[in-house]
Each structure stands twice: as C-alpha cells, then as structure tokens.
Amino acid sequence: MRFPLVFCTFFLIASATVLSAQVQETTTPWHSFEKVEFKLNGIPARYVKPRKPLPGNPWVWRAHFPDWHVEMDSILLERGFHIAYINTNDQYGAPKAMMTWDDFYQYLVSAKGFAPKVALEGVSRGGLYVYGWAKRNPARVSCIYAEAPVCDFKSWPGGKGGGKGDAKSWQQLLEVYGFSEQQALDYADQPMDNLAGLAAYKVPILHVISLHDKLVPNDENTFPLVERYQKLGGPATVYSMSRGGQTLEGHHFPIEHPEWWADFIQQHSYPVQKPLEHQPYGQLRNGLPNVYRAITEQKKATVAFLGGSITHNPGWRDKVSRYLQERFPQTEFTFIRAGIPSLGSLPHAFRVEQDVLSQGKIDLLFLEAAVNDRTNETDSLTQLRALEGIVRHTRRNNPLADVVLMEFADPDKFGDFRQGKKPVELANHERVAAHYGLPSIDLAREVYDRIAAKEFTWEFDFKDLHPSPFGQEIYFQTIRYLLEAGFRSADKDGKPSVSIAPLNRGNFERGRYVPIQDAKLGSGWKRVESWKPADQVGTRAGFVDRPMLEATTPGATLTLNFTGSAVGMAIVSGPDAGEVEYRIDNGPYQKMDLQTQWSQQLHLPWYKLFAGNLPDKKHVLHLRMATTKNPKSTGTACRIVYFLAN
The missing domain is CATH 2.60.120.260 (Galactose-binding domain-like)
Structure with missing residues (x-):
C-alpha cells in the first residue's frame, strides 16, 4: 500500500517551503559566472550557476575552501554543472555538520531541482566532510574527488602519527565532537572506517596527492583508505601531482590536467540518473508524535527493535540508532535489540513482554515479521492475532508508544508481485497498521520496484534476504525518510492503541x-x-x-x-x-x-x-x-x- 499522491507531494513541498521561506538570495559575479549567496537556517551557503545548465542540473558540492583550486570547477561550470557550498567550517565533519549538510542537500534537490546524486569535492580537511556524508548517504553520491584529503583526524589535526598536526585545531575538534582526548583516539568512524556501504554502491573515488605531503601524510590518510576501499570492492584511483612547486610541506601543489578530473566527475554524474523516490513505500498515517515529544521535551527515549534475523544482524538497525543519536544529540537514548533469527510474529507476540517491555517504557518500537511469517508458514489469522497483540501489548506498557511496522524483502514475495498480488504477510502488516494509524514501510515492494527499474539486481547487489551492505543502505534510507517525515509533522496528538477496538478479540495482547x-x-x-x-x-x-x-x-x-x-x-x-x-x-x-x-x-x-x-x-x-x-x-x-x- 502506498501514500496517496497528494500525501507524498505534501511532504516534499512542505519541506521545501519551510526552507525557501528562510532564503533571501544575493547574486554577485564569480570568475565570469554568477554566484548566488543566501543563508539556510542561518548558515551562509551559496551555489555558482553555469551559463547553460545541463539537463537534470548535475552539481558538485565543495566541502571546504570553495575558492581554492577553481580550475576544475570552472571547467565544469562551462560544461553546465552547478558548484555548491555551505559554510560548516571548523566542524571537522562532526555529526552537527552532517545534519546541516542534510538540510542543504534537501533544499537544493527539492527547492532548486538539483540532481538527486551529487559529486563531492573535498580538499584537505574537507575529506572529513565528504566521506562522513557519503557514508551516511551513498545512494546520493555520484563520485568523490579529493585533494590531499584528511582521512583520519588523529593524523591531522591530531598529530598522533608522522605529521606534526595542529594543536589549536585539535582542541577545536575535541570541543566540536564533545570528545575527551581518549575518546577521540578511540573513535571508530574516521573516513577510512566503515566503508562497506559506500563500496557496495561502487561510488568511484579519486584522490590527487603529493608524495611529499608531510602535513597530511599519505601513509596515514589516502593510502590506508584507498587500500581498504578497494578490498571492499570500491573503485579507487590515486594520482600523484609532481609538476610545479609544492609548498606547506608538500600539502599545497598545483593541479595538473584539471580537465581530466572534470572528465572524471562528468563521466560519473551525467547523464543525470533519477532513482525512484522513497516516499511511495511508506505510510505515515498518524505519524510519530509521541516519540518526538519524548525526544525533544523529555530528552530521553527508549527505542526497541523486535524481529528476526534481519533485525538481529547489524546493518539498518545500527544505522537507525546512530541517525537518532546524531539527529538529537541532547537526548539520552536507550536501544533494545530484540532480534532473534528465524522468529516471526507468533514468537514475537509471546516474547515481547520478557525481551522488550520488561526493560522499561518503550517510546518507539520497530516491528518486523513478514519474511519469517512466510518462511515459517504462519497462517494468516495467527499473523493478525500476533501483530495486533504486539501493538496492543506495547501500548499497555506505554499508551503513547509509537510503532513502525516494517515489511522486508524476499524472493518469494516477488512472485506475488509479478502476478499482481499483495503478499498475505504484507497485507496483514498493513491491515494492523491502518487500523491503529501506525506508520508502515513496504520495503519488499520498494526493492522489487527498484530491481524492475534496473537500479540494481538481487543477485549481485542486494544478494540475500539478509541484505548485503548495499541492501542495508536501501532499507536505512527509506526508514530515515519516514522518520524525517514523521518528525516534520509531529504536531499531531497521538492516540493510544488500547483505546481502539481490536480487529480480532482473540489477539495475543496478553501473550x-x-x-x-x-x-x-x-x-x-x-x-x-x-x-x-x-x-x-x-x-x-x-x-x-x-x-x-x-x-x-x-x-x-x-x-x-x-x-x-x-x-x-x-x-x-x-x-x-x-x-x-x-x-x-x-x-x-x-x-x-x-x-x-x-x-x-x-x-x-x-x-x-x-x-x-x-x-x-x-x-x-x-x-x-x-x-x-x-x-x-x-x-x-x-x-x-x-x-x-x-
């Protein structure tokens, strides 16, 4: 079941309208082109317009130093690309900066019609930004171009290896991240870490470097990142700049053949590819008002994940947890991981008390059972009794708990789709969600439609009902889209499910x-x-x-x-x-x-x-x-x- 068209349009336009209302643009010359400057949520931002935009509005997003080495940008502007930048300087790619980047991306894509995939350009410390955002949004990135990029902040500004670092910038970084010195040294999500999702999307990366760079040593930055990325299957190229004078201990160097690098970006960004949107696969219904209030007012929220092996395994679940922590850094979250492989709705209905509700008041529950209900041959009536029982049981624990029902993909359901049928398991999830006004996500249909649209294949990309890193990203991005939509419309009053008459009085709400x-x-x-x-x-x-x-x-x-x-x-x-x-x-x-x-x-x-x-x-x-x-x-x-x- 999908959003009605008017519903989908509301969220797209509502988001763009809110952002547009804050924008007053000023246009000035920039290297024979027009630069449009404005503030987004109070933060200075800009984009440079080509004289004749290419169809689909491909664009390059500079992470830092927007007026440094503009030769390649100028070539791309002549070819019809936009060049964009938002000033998150001195934030070192921290989660706060990534939230700002999300808003900037949404504004340019929704309000200005920029392409849904962007080429990222990171110079020096800009590497912290482009890799931080690309790993969070691999489906939105066409390629990455980086000049002498920082790929581990312990190297620079930390100076904990062969480079001398920068003590002032290091202290600033610690403050921005909220880290102690030891926490920074233990941080396990540097640009060179957790690259599997980005590599699974085959996002091409290109690093141009100097072999004499002593400020951001290659042995601590580019070389280990590229080696890891290639071992994960990601396409990577390194080009060493050796012609012309090199200053700042080899960190500054002239760019050879800027047209080559412009070709690299254009090759991977044009013609513009427009993947299917996420919104048709989610039903927001009454939304997520209750958990939003717990997050923003109480500054404390408990989020539980109840399901089978797709919930038990790392992937989308961990990404959702991290997203919530980064989106609401002032909130204390408790996450309950209650995934057990092979189990479907019937087991969940009887174990929810011990495995979830006994641990305290639940504010948000993610519930999945569609894959195992099909595999385990659970009959339709039992599915309904179990799913409804879980919802009602959870709301007896907390009358205002929000519940998201998720319907994951497996090849068996694709056969039903090909015959024009709604799989029974998905229909039962949707029936319970609709009765109680709960959000739901038809991820099975989304994966099927994207495969049919030739965005990817099951065999080589998604690979299994236990998804590859690529598949986990597909799941996470749609879940995040639903959460964002829910948070934007969180002014609704929640309705306790226990006050709604049951679909089936024999449901397992006291399992x-x-x-x-x-x-x-x-x-x-x-x-x-x-x-x-x-x-x-x-x-x-x-x-x-x-x-x-x-x-x-x-x-x-x-x-x-x-x-x-x-x-x-x-x-x-x-x-x-x-x-x-x-x-x-x-x-x-x-x-x-x-x-x-x-x-x-x-x-x-x-x-x-x-x-x-x-x-x-x-x-x-x-x-x-x-x-x-x-x-x-x-x-x-x-x-x-x-x-x-x-």
Whole structure:
C-alpha cells in the first residue's frame, strides 16, 4: 500500500517551503559566472550557476575552501554543472555538520531541482566532510574527488602519527565532537572506517596527492583508505601531482590536467540518473508524535527493535540508532535489540513482554515479521492475532508508544508481485497498521520496484534476504525518510492503541511466557539445568546453556495448568526432534510434528501453538511423546524452553 499522491507531494513541498521561506538570495559575479549567496537556517551557503545548465542540473558540492583550486570547477561550470557550498567550517565533519549538510542537500534537490546524486569535492580537511556524508548517504553520491584529503583526524589535526598536526585545531575538534582526548583516539568512524556501504554502491573515488605531503601524510590518510576501499570492492584511483612547486610541506601543489578530473566527475554524474523516490513505500498515517515529544521535551527515549534475523544482524538497525543519536544529540537514548533469527510474529507476540517491555517504557518500537511469517508458514489469522497483540501489548506498557511496522524483502514475495498480488504477510502488516494509524514501510515492494527499474539486481547487489551492505543502505534510507517525515509533522496528538477496538478479540495482547517450572512432570520427562547438544549441531544464543524440559522416549507425559485463550510452547527443534500428542482439558488428542526444514542443521528455536481461540479461563494442557516420528528425525525428543499462554 502506498501514500496517496497528494500525501507524498505534501511532504516534499512542505519541506521545501519551510526552507525557501528562510532564503533571501544575493547574486554577485564569480570568475565570469554568477554566484548566488543566501543563508539556510542561518548558515551562509551559496551555489555558482553555469551559463547553460545541463539537463537534470548535475552539481558538485565543495566541502571546504570553495575558492581554492577553481580550475576544475570552472571547467565544469562551462560544461553546465552547478558548484555548491555551505559554510560548516571548523566542524571537522562532526555529526552537527552532517545534519546541516542534510538540510542543504534537501533544499537544493527539492527547492532548486538539483540532481538527486551529487559529486563531492573535498580538499584537505574537507575529506572529513565528504566521506562522513557519503557514508551516511551513498545512494546520493555520484563520485568523490579529493585533494590531499584528511582521512583520519588523529593524523591531522591530531598529530598522533608522522605529521606534526595542529594543536589549536585539535582542541577545536575535541570541543566540536564533545570528545575527551581518549575518546577521540578511540573513535571508530574516521573516513577510512566503515566503508562497506559506500563500496557496495561502487561510488568511484579519486584522490590527487603529493608524495611529499608531510602535513597530511599519505601513509596515514589516502593510502590506508584507498587500500581498504578497494578490498571492499570500491573503485579507487590515486594520482600523484609532481609538476610545479609544492609548498606547506608538500600539502599545497598545483593541479595538473584539471580537465581530466572534470572528465572524471562528468563521466560519473551525467547523464543525470533519477532513482525512484522513497516516499511511495511508506505510510505515515498518524505519524510519530509521541516519540518526538519524548525526544525533544523529555530528552530521553527508549527505542526497541523486535524481529528476526534481519533485525538481529547489524546493518539498518545500527544505522537507525546512530541517525537518532546524531539527529538529537541532547537526548539520552536507550536501544533494545530484540532480534532473534528465524522468529516471526507468533514468537514475537509471546516474547515481547520478557525481551522488550520488561526493560522499561518503550517510546518507539520497530516491528518486523513478514519474511519469517512466510518462511515459517504462519497462517494468516495467527499473523493478525500476533501483530495486533504486539501493538496492543506495547501500548499497555506505554499508551503513547509509537510503532513502525516494517515489511522486508524476499524472493518469494516477488512472485506475488509479478502476478499482481499483495503478499498475505504484507497485507496483514498493513491491515494492523491502518487500523491503529501506525506508520508502515513496504520495503519488499520498494526493492522489487527498484530491481524492475534496473537500479540494481538481487543477485549481485542486494544478494540475500539478509541484505548485503548495499541492501542495508536501501532499507536505512527509506526508514530515515519516514522518520524525517514523521518528525516534520509531529504536531499531531497521538492516540493510544488500547483505546481502539481490536480487529480480532482473540489477539495475543496478553501473550507471555509461562515458566517450565509450572509444569507437572510425569514419567520420561526431566529438567536439564543447563542444556547443550551432545551431537555438536549448532545452536542459537538464548536457547542453549539454559534450563529446559527434556523428553526423549515415547509415552513421556506432562501436564500444565494455565489461564488464557491460547497455549503453546517454545522449543529447540534439532535433528532428533520427534512428534508430540496433546489435548486441552478433556478434548481429543491431536498430533504435532516438531521437526522443521532446518532441524538437521541446527537446534532451532521454534514456537508451536496448540490452541489460539480457547475460552479465556482456566485450562489443562496434556502433553505426551508420540511413538511415531518424522522420517527425517533421528529420535523422539522434545525440549521445552518456555510454555506460551495468552
């Protein structure tokens, strides 16, 4: 489901209008061209206009020293490029500067019609800016040109290596970043760090240097960055300037063949490529007013990530956390990472109390289950009951918690799209989100559409349902777009979900774990205080080296008294997982296979629901090991980590 067109346009125009209202432009000559100067949010900015702009308005963004070595810029202006600059001097690429850069980019692209991809130009300390912003926005960068760039501020201005550094600038840097000396030395996101996303986008980089540069030594800056970038698959070129006088200990040098470098930028920036927009894939609905107030007024917010392996693995989740910290530096954030591989909506509904809500008041919850719900063959009704239950349970913890439902991509869903169908899992996410007015993001459809538009391929770029760094960037950029839209419209009043009538009264809003100690064990069952497999088959964290109930022989029995409308169990399903027979109260026995398609390779956490629509009262679960087993199983075992009840 997508934004209506009028809704999308509102956010684009609203953003541009707010920025435009602050801008009063002054035009003056600049090297035979026109320079347009203005202030954006009070910060001096400018762009130089070509006499005849190229179609699509390609542009170059200078990070620093906008009037230094203008030969290449002049050539590009003659060819139809704009040259832009905003004064974030003396901020050394710090997060504050990056937020300003985001605003400047948004203004030039939205209000002035500049190309969605920009060529970055970083001179000396400008390297801190161009790489800092490019790593945060690889999809917005066509290429990077850098002259003698600083690629590690410990080298300059720190002077902690072979260069002499600059003590005054170093102290200024510490103040801008809010670092102690040791924190600066330990900082792990220099330009040369965390380049995987940029490399995955194949953003070409070109460094022009002097081999005699003693102020920003190449061995501490350009050479290690280029080596790392190339090892990650990024295209990189280094050209050493050797003709003409070199001053400032080799850091200043004349630029040879400026037309070559203009060719480099033009080759990678023109014709202008316009990728699909992010906004059609998000539904803002009632927005994010509650978490925005917690962030901006209380200066304290807890953000939780609940999902499967796509949430468990590093990538988009860490980028979202970092974005929030940089966007709101005065706010104390607590992040709860509650991703467990292989688990979908049903397990989340029963574990949300222990794994998320028990840790305090949640202000924002990111929830994903669409991939594993398809893989695990969770039926549609159970999906709805589970997803709605998580939303309502979370809002019982904090009536004003905001929830974002996310629908990640996998090839199975692409088959539905090709047939013109909405995948059931996505439809259920959207149904719950629409009922409660919650934001949602259809990332599955976005990836499918971008592949269809030939922006990238699944095989060589996205690569897997556990995305490559490239895919993680796709996810993050759309999530960030939704968050920004939500924060811009945060003047709405939030509506507690628990005050809204449920879609399904049998939803799992009181889903919980029931401890294994509550079971009455009959013959054949035992409690293992710290279970680990004897067959050397792999396990998952949290489901090994812990207490479990175990039975390995047919006929083993136990009973569990519980109260609620649903009952099940969380087990470990390995190669020897057997079959169980169960009944509720005095009903007939039914059989359940505990094997999964992955059980031969892993003792897998697995959640089984015996009944989901019981009268909400006291019941008794009777469980026994069956004499039969799946032909693929090597035994007749059952290992219970928790019981489930609603």
